[in-house]
Amino acid sequence: NAGVTQTPKFQVLKTGQSMTLQCAQDMNHEYMSWYRQDPGMGLRLIHYSVGAGITDQGEVPNGYNVSRSTTEDFPLRLLSAAPSQTSVYFCASGVGEAYYGYTFGSGTRLTVV
Amino acid sequence: DAKTTQPPSMDCAEGRAANLPCNHSTISGNEYVYWYRQIHSQGPQYIIHGLKNNETNEMASLIITEDRKSSTLILPHATLRDTAVYYCIVRVLHNSGAGSYQLTFGKGTKLSVIP
Numbered sequence: 624n625a626g627v628t629q630t631p632k633f634q635v636l637k638t639g640q641s642m643t644l645q646c647a648q649d650m651n652h653e654y655m656s657w658y659r660q661d662p663g664m665g666l667r668l669i670h671y672s673v674g675a676g677i678t679d680q681g682e683v684p685n686g687y688n689v690s691r692s693t694t695e696d697f698p699l700r701l702l703s704a705a706p707s708q709t710s711v712y713f714c715a716s717g718v719g720e721a722y723y724g725y726t727f728g729s730g731t732r733l734t735v736v
Numbered sequence: 737d738a739k740t741t742q743p744p745s746m747d748c749a750e751g752r753a754a755n756l757p758c759n760h761s762t763i764s765g766n767e768y769v770y771w772y773r774q775i776h777s778q779g780p781q782y783i784i785h786g787l788k789n790n791e792t793n794e795m796a797s798l799i800i801t802e803d804r805k806s807s808t809l810i811l812p813h814a815t816l817r818d819t820a821v822y823y824c825i826v827r828v829l830h831n832s833g834a835g836s837y838q839l840t841f842g843k844g845t846k847l848s849v850i851p
Contacts, residue, residue, distance in 0.1 A: 627779075656838075658841075663843070665823065666780065666839070681838060682838075711777065715779075723782075724770065724782025724783075726782070727779030729779050
């Protein structure tokens with residue numbers, strides 16, 4: 624049981640490049656989400672999904688796309704990277720009900736130059 | 737979700753109890769109090785949650801005041817590995833819409849455990 628796995632752990636992009644951050648969970652969780660964390664800040668929600676085929680925007684969705692074709696995977700796509708997207712990205716999953724805590728991945732540290 | 741207020745930082749001597757306060761004076765009746773922590777750039781880790789009764793697990797205890805306007809997370813015997821940023825979050829009980837899944841993180845309390 625690996626929990627929530629994020630790849631890559633580190634990435635450097637040039638402005639305008641695109642890439643996909645991967646997130647996979649093996650706990651059969653219905654809920655998955657992406658957060659970003661900027662220096663000295665709390666986490667902010669980018670996109671989330673409540674099940675395969677269902678996604679929605681969070682607090683800061685601009686510049687990011689997501690899809691959820693399977694229960695296990697929830698990739699985050701940067702369409703045209705900008706320096707403002709330099710951040711640490713965390714993926715989280717959970718059973719959805721408020722009775723339980725969410726499980727977070729170890730993060731992807733992204734630098735856009 | 738109700739907003740929370742936490743002190744920006746606290747120190748605690750190793751082996752002593754760490755008591756982390758959180759104010760959530762606008763909490764609604766259907767909102768739980770959750771605590772997470774983040775150890776040096778790792779992903780946040782769930783600690784404990786509660787509605788109105790005190791809760792205890794292997795990591796910590798959660799004390800919620802009777803009026804539910806504040807709570808305290810207690811780490812009974814703090815160790816150096818408990819040095820982290822601790823987040824107090826309130827969220828709705830039931831999933832009545834997409835926003836109820838969201839965890840709204842503030843800046844938390846940076847707890848430093850001192851040898």
